Amino acid sequence: MSIQKRSVFFDNTDGIVRFWDWSIVTTTLGTMVEPFLPNDRHQFGPFDNFDPTDEIARIDDMRASSIDKQLLTLSGGQHQLHGGPQLPRDGR
Numbered sequence: 001m002s003i004q005k006r007s008v009f010f011d012n013t014d015g016i017v018r019f020w021d022w023s024i025v026t027t028t029l030g031t032m033v034e035p036f037l038p039n040d041r042h043q044f045g046p047f048d049n050f051d052p053t054d055e056i057a058r059i060d061d062m063r064a065s066s067i068d069k070q071l072l073t074l075s076g077g078q079h080q081l082h083g084g085p086q087l088p089r090d091g092r
Contacts, residue, residue: 001027003055008036011067020070023059033074 004027009020023036052058065073 001029003027003058005060006034006058007061007063008059009063009065009070009073012064013066018067020065020067020074022070022074024074 003025005025007024009023011018011020019036019038021036022033025032025034
């Protein structure tokens with residue numbers, strides 16, 4: 001399986017950017033959602049080998065949408081089809 005495209009969503013309500021916990025990826029197996037945590041590139045040592053064009057790290061598309069629509073948007077309907085929020089949030 002290889003990742004062909006990754007779409008990341010963010011909420012820009014009140015001028016504060018909040019990334020969604022999930023992204024949509026198109027793979028050789030089809031379209032699916034995957035957990036997305038910005039700056040989740042933690043490794044031991046320097047980041048000299050980081051390649052933003054590598055399929056595991058690249059972002060092809062960024063879309064603005066309310067974070068409150070996250071569960072239904074990624075499921076494509078009325079029922080949640082993925083694991084739900086990755087990180088709890090306070091306030092909005």
